Amino acid sequence: MTGTLPTSVTQELGPDALLQAYRTMRTIRDFEERVHEEFAGGDIPGFVHLYAGEEASATGVCTHLDDRDAIASTHRGHGHCIAKGVDVKAMMAEIYGKSTGSCRGKGGSMHIADLSKGMLGANGIVGGGPPLICGRALAAKQLGSGGVAVAFFGDGASNQGTTLESLNLASIWNLPAIFVAENNGYAEATSSSWSVATDDIADRAAAFGMPGVIVDGFDFFAVYEAAGEAIARARDGGGPTLIEVKFTRYFGHFEGDQQLYRADEVAQAREKLDCLKRFRGRVTETGQLTGDQLDAIDVEVAKLIDESVVEAKAAPKPGPDDLLTDVYVSY
Amino acid sequence: MTGTLPTSVTQELGPDALLQAYRTMRTIRDFEERVHEEFAGGDIPGFVHLYAGEEASATGVCTHLDDRDAIASTHRGHGHCIAKGVDVKAMMAEIYGKSTGSCRGKGGSMHIADLSKGMLGANGIVGGGPPLICGRALAAKQLGSGGVAVAFFGDGASNQGTTLESLNLASIWNLPAIFVAENNGYAEATSSSWSVATDDIADRAAAFGMPGVIVDGFDFFAVYEAAGEAIARARDGGGPTLIEVKFTRYFGHFEGDQQLYRADEVAQAREKLDCLKRFRGRVTETGQLTGDQLDAIDVEVAKLIDESVVEAKAAPKPGPDDLLTDVYVSY
Amino acid sequence: MARSITYREAINEAIAQEMERDERVIVMGEDNVGGTGSPGEMDAWGGVLGVTKGLYGRFPDRVMDTPISESAFIGAAIGAATGGLRPVAELMFVDFMGVCFDQIYNQAAKFRYMFGGKAVTPVVIRTMWGAGLRAAAQHSQSLLSVFTHIPGLKVVVPSNPYDAKGLLIQSIRDDDPVIFAEHKMLYDTAGDVPAESYAIPFGEANVVREGDDVTIVAIGRMVATAQEAAEQLAGSGIQAEIIDPRTVSPLDTDTILESVENTGRLVVVDEANPRCSLATDISATVAQDAFGSLRAPIQMVTAPHTPVPFADSLEDVFIPDAQKVANAVKTAVEWKK
C-alpha cells in the first residue's frame, strides 16, 4: 500500500517537517472526530461539515505555504484552517459560538477565518472562494510579495460558474494561483460521477489553458509533490494550475446526514486508504520517523483537542452589545 | 476560394432551400447596413449592435430549424431573429421604438423576440441565453416534441460563468441543445485571443463532455454542415454539441464605436471572405443557381428593407397608457 | 377534510397534487431527489430539509437533481417555462440568489414587458429564508425586499401550513414568475390543512386577529411573534389587529389601509434588515395613503442593520421578539404629540 509513494519527496522533507505534517493531519482528524461526537451530543448548533478523511489535501498543500500566501476554503473548512495555522482552540470556541472564537462567535463553523494567517475564510457559498483567490494572487503579483494564493473547492463547486470563470481569469492574468478541486465523490448526496460532465475535474484545466493534474488524496506525499510543483511554478511567474485531489469524506455531508445514498466506501477507505495510516506506514518503513514519535504526537493532539472543547464550553457567549459592532470599519 | 466548400452539402440543399438561405443572409446584411446608416442619421436611439459579416452563422444553423425548435440570442441579435423567421418590418419598427414593433416598442434592438417563432429574444446580458436554452431543450425533451434548442453567444460570453455552467448542465442532462460560440475576435474592444485562455473556444467542449467543432463562419455551407450534424445528434437523443464559428464583424461593437483597437481586417474580410460573395460563387459555379436568380432576391430584399424603414418611421409611438401594461399576466 | 400536518408536509402535498393534476409540472433543484449517480438509494434527501421527499418515487420522470449551478438550472427552469412546462425550481437558501439573480430579475421578470406582452413564464422558485437556525450570515437572510423591488416578480410568504399549501398551488397555476419563500423555522410547525386541493388567491391579506387600537402588519414567521405580542397586550387592554399579507407582491394595501383608518396606528414587524425593506415599504405606503388616519408615529420592528450573527446569544437578539413588538405598540399607543 505504501509502495506507490514517491520516494524522492519523502526524502526532501526532514523529520521536523514530517512530524509537523503528521501533527497537522492528526489535529484535523481528532478535531473533526470530536466535533462529530459533540454535535451528536447536541451542544453544537448550526450546519457543520467535517473534513475527516481529506486531511492529506489541506496538509499536503499548506506545507508549502507561508505568511505571504493566502488560501480560501469552503463550507468544509476546518481542515484548511488548521493546516494554514489558525488557532485550534479559537476554532473550537467559534464552533461553539463563543466570544473567544476566531470570529468572536459571529461566524461559526462555516465562516472561520484568520486573515492574519492568510486564511480568507471558510465559505458558505459553493464557489465563493475562487474569485477571491484570483484577487489574492493579483495582490501578491502587484505587490511583488512572492506569495501565491490557493482556492480549495469541491467537486460540486467545480460546476459553479464562479469557479469556472476564475480558472479563465487566473490563466489570462497569469496569476500565481492554485486551484485545488477536492473531489470526495459527492456534492451533498449527488455523485460527482454524474454531476461533473467529464471523467475528471482535472480535464477542465485544458479548457482554461493551464496544467491539470490528478492526485491520490489519501496520500500526503502525492498531494505534497503535486502542490509543490504547482506552487513553485506559480511563484516563478508560470501561472495557475488545477489540481484534482480524489478521496472520500468519512462523515456525512453535514452532521445529521443519514447517508442513504452511499455504499460502504467509508469503512473500506478508513481501513485501506486512510492518510494517517499510510503516512505512518511510509515514514516508519523508511526509518525517517519512529512509531513512538508519532504516538507522542497523538497524545499531545488528543490533549489539545480535549482542552479546546473544555475551554470552548466554559467560554462566555458574546453579549448583546456585540450584535451591532463589526459591520463597518467606520460608519 | 470556393474550392474548400464541402460539395455533398451543397448538393443536399435543393434550389429552393439555397435561395431561401441566400435571401436570409441578404436580408440580414441589408437590414444591418441600413440600420447602420439610419443610426448615423440620428434617428435610432439606444445601443445597437450589428451582425453584418456574421450572417452565415445564424443562417447556417437556423436553416435546420423549424417550429419545434427554439433559439436564444445576444445583444447582437438581428441576424438570429431574421434567420428564425421574425418579421422584418416588425423588427425595424421595434428598433425605432414604435408600437408596431415586435415588442410594441418596449424592447428595442437588444430585446427583439418572437416567442411564437421560437425566438427567445436578443439579450442585453452577456451569457443570459445559454441557461434559458437548457430549459427550452429540457422542455422539448420532457414534452417529446422532437425539438432542439440553440444558444448563440459570443467569444466574450464564452468566459461568462452562466455559459460554462450551461454546458455542464446540458451535458449531464443529455439535452437536445446546441451551443454556437460566435467568435468574431472581440468582446467590445478586447481580443478573444487574450480573453479566452484556450486557443479555441471549441476546446472547452471536452471540459463538459461534449463534442466541439470549429467552423469557418464566413462559409454558409461549413456552418450548415456542422450544425446539421449536431442538430441531428441532438434530435436523436445524442446530447449537446459546442460549435465555434469564426469570423469578424463588419461594424464596430456598437454603433458609434471608433474601433481604434482594430487593424484593417474588415476590408480584407469584406473583399476576400464575405459569406454572400462566397455563397454566390459557389452555387453559380456548381450551376445550382444562376446569378439572375440571386440578383432578383437582392432587389426584393432591398425593397423590403426600404419599406420597413419607411413604415417604421411612419408608425405611431406607444402611448403613455402602454407604460403600465404587460408587467404581469395578471396582478 | 382537514388534518393537522406540518408546513413541510403542506408544501410537499401542494406540489404532489399539482403534479398529479398537470403533467407539465416538473420539480428540480440540488438534491431535490438526492442520490443521483450515487451507489446507494435514490430519493435519499428530498431537498436539504426533506421538503420534496417522496416526489421522486411518485413522479420519477419529473423530479430531477441538478448540479451546483444555480444560474444554469434556475435559468433552465425559466426557459422551460417559456416552452410549455411549469417548473418548480428550488433555490435551496435564498442567500444563494447572488449567483443566479440575473436569470430571475433580468430574464424571467422582464420577458413579458420587454417582449411587448407576448411572453408567459409560469415558473415557481421555491426558496428557504429567515433566521433562527444558527446558520449564520450566509444561510439566514431574508432578502425578500430585493425580489419585491423587481416589477414582474410575485413574492409569496406563507406563515402557516394552510397558507403554504394554498399559496403554492396558486403559485404553480399562476402564469407569472413567483418567488415562493418558505421560512426555515416554520417547517415543523403544524396546522389544519384540507386534504383536497385549494388555491389561495394572491394579493389577499389575512386578518389574523381583529382589534381597534393598533394595526400590526407582520411577515412570515413574525406573524406568530405578533400574535404572541397581541396576547400580552390584550392583558393591558390593548387590542391589536394583525395582518398577514401572505403575498408581498402583490401587496394587499387596501386591507392594510382600511385597518389603519380604523386603528390610527401602525406597527410593521419584519425580521429582515431595515433599510429599503418590506417594513419601510408598508410604512411608506401608509404614510402616503392613510396619513389622515394616523394618530401616532409608525413603528418598525426589524432586525438591525447587521448581517445575521452565528452565536445564539446574538441571533436571539437579532430576530424581533414579542417583547419588542409589544414595546413598539405601546410606544404608538402612548404617543402624544
Added chain:
Amino acid sequence: MARSITYREAINEAIAQEMERDERVIVMGEDNVGGTGSPGEMDAWGGVLGVTKGLYGRFPDRVMDTPISESAFIGAAIGAATGGLRPVAELMFVDFMGVCFDQIYNQAAKFRYMFGGKAVTPVVIRTMWGAGLRAAAQHSQSLLSVFTHIPGLKVVVPSNPYDAKGLLIQSIRDDDPVIFAEHKMLYDTAGDVPAESYAIPFGEANVVREGDDVTIVAIGRMVATAQEAAEQLAGSGIQAEIIDPRTVSPLDTDTILESVENTGRLVVVDEANPRCSLATDISATVAQDAFGSLRAPIQMVTAPHTPVPFADSLEDVFIPDAQKVANAVKTAVEWKK
C-alpha cells in the same frame, strides 16, 4: 482652483489623483483600458462611455482589462482588497449585478462581521445606473435599494461633478466596500470642480436649496429635477428645501428629519421602481421619527412598478419629471385633513 469640468472628467480625475497618491490603488473592468490583445491601439475605450480613458497611459501596470466574468473579477477586486490593494473595479452597468451579486453582498459586505471584526475590505465598485439613454430594460435600472438593504455596504450616489470627485476620493480611501453609483445621464453635465484633491465625508447630506414649505429629498439625477420643480413652485410662492443625501448608506437622517421638523412636509423623488425603494426607506424613517412634525401625507414620486421601457415616448413618462414633483408638492401643501 476650480474649473468647470464634466462629471465624467471629475470621476477620471479622482481616480487619477488617488492612483498618484497611493500605489495600492488599481483599476479594473471590461475595456477599462480597451484593446487588450487587439491589433490596434491600447486605451481604445477607457470604459464603455470613456470614463477611465487615459488612466492606462499614466499607470500602465495598474489599469487592467478583464474578461466578461463579473463574478471572477469583482470577486478578485474584493479578494485583492483583503490582500493589501485598494481596487476600483467597474461593474459596467448596475443592471449586471445579477451575475456577480454574491461576491458583493455575501463576501465583501459580510467579511468584517462574519470574521468578528478582523477583516478590512477597501474595494470600490463603480457602476453606471439610471434611465434616460433609451437603453431599455436591462441597461437602465436603478437597483440602489438592493445594495442599500445590505449591511456592510456603503452606497454613494453623486448628483454633480463636484460631489462625484470628492465622494470618489473618499470612497477609495474608505476601508469599507463602497458601491459608487454614477448616473449615466450625468456624465456630460459640467460644474465647478477644484483641481486639487479633496474628500467629501460619507453620511453628510447636501442641502441644495433652502425653503420652509416642503422638504424634497431627491436622489442622483433627480436632484436637478427637484431643482427645476422648486423654481416652478417658487413662482407660486412655495419654497422647497431640497436635500441631496449624496450617500444613501450611510444616510444622513438627521438633516432630513430636521428639515421635515421645520417644513412639516416631505416629498421623496427617486427614479427607481417604487417597492422597497429608497423612497420608501426615507419616507418610513420620517413617518417613524418625525411624525409629530408632519402636517401632510408623505409623497413619493418614483418610477412606476414596471421595467424600463425602450421607446422614448414611454421612457420619458417612466422617469419622474419636474411636473410630477411639483404636483406632489402641491398635493402636500394643499392637503387638509
